[in-house]
Amino acid sequence: MATVSPTPLLKDELDIVIPTIRNLDFLEMWRPFFQPYHLIIVQDGDPTKTIKVPEGFDYELYNRNDINRILGPKASCISFKDSACRCFGYMVSKKKYIYTIDDDCFVAKDPSGKDINALEQHIQNLLSPSTPFFFNTLYDPYRSGADFVRGYPFSLREGVPTAVSHGLWLNIPDYDAPTQLVKPLERNTRYVDAIMTIPKGTLFPMCGMNLAFNRELIGPAMYFGLMGDGQPIGRYDDMWAGWCTKVICDHLGWGVKTGLPYIWHSKASNPFVNLKKEYKGIYWQEELIPFFQSVALPKDCTTVQKCYIEISKQVKAKLGKVDDYFNKLADAMVTWIEAWDELNPSGDISAKIPNGASK
Amino acid sequence: MSLAIKDDEVDIVIGALRSDLTIFMNEWRPMFSRFHVIIVKDPDLKEELKIPEGFNLDVYGKPDIDQVVGSSTSILFSGYSCRYFGYLVSRKKYIISVDDDCLPARDPKGFLVDAVAQHISNLTNPATPFFFNTLYDPYAEGADFVRGYPFSLRGGVKCALSCGLWLNLADHDAPTQALKARQRNSRYVDAVMTVPARSLIPISGINIAFEREAVGPALVPALKLAGEGKCRWETMEDIWSGLCVKIVCDHLGLGVKTGLPYIWRTDRGDPIASLKKEWEGVKLMEEVIPFFQSVRLPREATTVEECIIEVANAVKGRLGSMDPVFARAAKAMLDWVKLWQSVGSSSSRSSAV
Numbered sequence: 001m002a003t004v005s006p007t008p009l010l011k012d013e014l015d016i017v018i019p020t021i022r023n024l025d026f027l028e029m030w031r032p033f034f035q036p037y038h039l040i041i042v043q044d045g046d047p048t049k050t051i052k053v054p055e056g057f058d059y060e061l062y063n064r065n066d067i068n069r070i071l072g073p074k075a076s077c078i079s080f081k082d083s084a085c086r087c088f089g090y091m092v093s094k095k096k097y098i099y100t101i102d103d104d105c106f107v108a109k110d111p112s113g114k115d116i117n118a119l120e121q122h123i124q125n126l127l128s129p130s131t132p133f134f135f136n137t138l139y140d141p142y143r144s145g146a147d148f149v150r151g152y153p154f155s156l157r158e159g160v161p162t163a164v165s166h167g168l169w170l171n172i173p174d175y176d177a178p179t180q181l182v183k184p185l186e187r188n189t190r191y192v193d194a195i196m197t198i199p200k201g202t203l204f205p206m207c208g209m210n211l212a213f214n215r216e217l218i219g220p221a222m223y224f225g226l227m228g229d230g231q232p233i234g235r236y237d238d239m240w241a242g243w244c245t246k247v248i249c250d251h252l253g254w255g256v257k258t259g260l261p262y263i264w265h266s267k268a269s270n271p272f273v274n275l276k277k278e279y280k281g282i283y284w285q286e287e288l289i290p291f292f293q294s295v296a297l298p299k300d301c302t303t304v305q306k307c308y309i310e311i312s313k314q315v316k317a318k319l320g321k322v323d324d325y326f327n328k329l330a331d332a333m334v335t336w337i338e339a340w341d342e343l344n345p346s347g348d349i350s351a352k353i354p355n356g357a358s359k
Numbered sequence: 360m361s362l363a364i365k366d367d368e369v370d371i372v373i374g375a376l377r378s379d380l381t382i383f384m385n386e387w388r389p390m391f392s393r394f395h396v397i398i399v400k401d402p403d404l405k406e407e408l409k410i411p412e413g414f415n416l417d418v419y420g421k422p423d424i425d426q427v428v429g430s431s432t433s434i435l436f437s438g439y440s441c442r443y444f445g446y447l448v449s450r451k452k453y454i455i456s457v458d459d460d461c462l463p464a465r466d467p468k469g470f471l472v473d474a475v476a477q478h479i480s481n482l483t484n485p486a487t488p489f490f491f492n493t494l495y496d497p498y499a500e501g502a503d504f505v506r507g508y509p510f511s512l513r514g515g516v517k518c519a520l521s522c523g524l525w526l527n528l529a530d531h532d533a534p535t536q537a538l539k540a541r542q543r544n545s546r547y548v549d550a551v552m553t554v555p556a557r558s559l560i561p562i563s564g565i566n567i568a569f570e571r572e573a574v575g576p577a578l579v580p581a582l583k584l585a586g587e588g589k590c591r592w593e594t595m596e597d598i599w600s601g602l603c604v605k606i607v608c609d610h611l612g613l614g615v616k617t618g619l620p621y622i623w624r625t626d627r628g629d630p631i632a633s634l635k636k637e638w639e640g641v642k643l644m645e646e647v648i649p650f651f652q653s654v655r656l657p658r659e660a661t662t663v664e665e666c667i668i669e670v671a672n673a674v675k676g677r678l679g680s681m682d683p684v685f686a687r688a689a690k691a692m693l694d695w696v697k698l699w700q701s702v703g704s705s706s707s708r709s710s711a712v
Contacts, residue, residue, distance in 0.1 A: 138524065173503070289490065
């Protein structure tokens with residue numbers, strides 16, 4: 001790790017997926033960092049509305065009509081009137097990496113006042129290994145100025161491939177509705193200069209606002225569930241994808257990182273609206289967390305798709321009794337994989353289940 | 360949100376491997392002076408200790424160690440392990456320990472970091488080992504639990520151990536430091552976080568604090584390298600001890616935190632010279648980590664002492680034949696528990712929860 005080589009642009013290997021319902025003015029601020037890349041815009045809500053994309057960006061845009069046309073009856077798995085629809089963008093992308101960002105997220109500044117190139121940091125995170133089997137107290141050991149600490153076994157220092165890079169937010173933090181109601185004025189001003197691997201066996205709440213992943217590795221697990229119109233729940237799309245993704249990454253021996261980069265989250269959504277959306281989730285997550293903590297994937301689940309289908313079976317078996325919604329969700333998970341495989345027929349990525357390594 | 364603690368609930372325990380502690384104590388004076396300080400002199404150190412005035416102090420040396428511990432124990436309170444004697448004789452609830460070559464650090468704004476206050480804050484605020492909070496410490500000022508964090512887990516559990524970090528000379532092993540001779544840690548990561556349950560971490564003894572009443576017996580002076588020396592690069596005793604603590608905490612539902620506070624670790628020693636000695640430790644870790652990752656404590660082990668006995672027996676059974684250092688470590692752990700029960704806190708601590 002002696003020299004710091006410049007981060008590759010990966011402009012032909014990465015798509016930026018943006019769900020939107022209003023406009024894409026925020027892209028102007030991101031232009032210096034995003035312009036080289038291809039954008040996939042997933043337009044939620046009224047398909048007759050025209051979304052204006054700022055000039056100079058290379059993009060493809062899908063509205064509900066497009067989703068219905070492309071997926072036919074399988075379009076039922078894609079949420080309507082919820083940013084969860086963004087996962088359609090993952091499915092139609094042909095690139096190796098995805099970066100997804102919300103349209104109320106802007107360029108943040110680091111403590112020295114410099115603009116943060118969030119995309120570059122995500123790429124660095126994805127291109128360098130993760131270390132899920134033993135926690136490094138100096139955080140990311142591959143960063144310049146850092147390394148493994150005393151006691152860290154050398155056999156674990158190569159790390160594993162990184163599947164997900166989860167970024168954070170300055171200004172409006174990603175709180176749930178009850179917390180927002182209690183602390184309406186709280187702003188996240190703490191810049192924590194670290195990236196770390198979330199240990200194997202540990203779950204976390206994955207926020208989709210500032211997220212990048214290796215689509216070729218983990219894409220099929222990034223289904224954002226059934227939310228929004230006609231559904232009893234909202235604001236749990238990314239959570240659901242995150243729990244499934246983490247369980248699968250743990251099983252297949254890939255890493256999930258969290259920490260840098262920060263973006264500036266500008267808009268606080270209405271906490272009362274959020275409460276209505278989240279309400280059921282707040283109760284259901286008490287069942288969901290123990291469920292995901294105890295999911296055991298059999299050894300013959302060697303691909304993401306197989307793992308995902310297995311999880312959907314367990315969702316039906318164990319969560320169906322919590323609410324009928326989970327039966328629908330389990331079916332939608334299967335539909336998602338079928339649609340994914342149809343649109344991405346080049347075959348699944350098999351992973352050798354790592355032997356020996358810990359639990 | 361933290362509990363208010365009284366000054367007389369804290370002991371600062373310093374293992375003196377160097378005789379002249381003048382600069383060390385004077386630099387730490389603003390943070391230490393409120394508290395009782397225990398200094399334990401490395402029995403191998405010949406010179407008299409030089410300690411400045413003005414502290415509420417107890418100093419222990421070889422004669423005291425011999426008197427309390429006797430000669431029938433396999434535990435060696437020498438080198439860095441001398442501090443464990445301080446843990447044994449302390450009667451306070453919380454202990455904070457830093458190496459004697461460390462000084463207070465400054466934060467990015469230039470203010471001196473009160474490592475003692477930060478450790479106390481870490482220990483008196485709950486830990487959250489069962490689910491990772493992406494905004495790190497949810498009890499910190501200006502932070503909270505994020506969306507998706509289950510409400511039933513937001514009460515947290517007791518934090519039994521706080522592991523701090525180091526600016527300047529970070530705690531790298533000898534091969535790493537030898538390779539990156541000029542690398543110094545200048546990155547101040549402004550976060551405290553709970554180490555997730557069932558995740559192991561290398562707990563460096565350079566800058567730690569713990570609740571003695573909760574986990575005291577689990578900090579074991581047990582793993583002594585054949586070539587153990589007077590540089591951290593030549594030891595693994597704290598790493599071993601930390602793994603024991605983490606296993607016990609995971610089993611008993613207690614938390615371990617890592618992150619702030621930083622201390623400033625002064626340059627000392629030569630990693631290349633230490634390389635020869637520490638290589639033994641580096642090789643041992645390859646066996647040690649898989650072992651600890653696979654240790655399962657029985658449900659019947661409900662106290663820290665019972666847990667340590669179980670771990671010691673597992674060490675003897677599974678690692679003992681691999682290297683005599685493990686057989687010795689297992690014996691030392693059992694002796695330590697006996698010693699703790701006779702000399703340490705008179706009431707044995709049950710699991711928190």
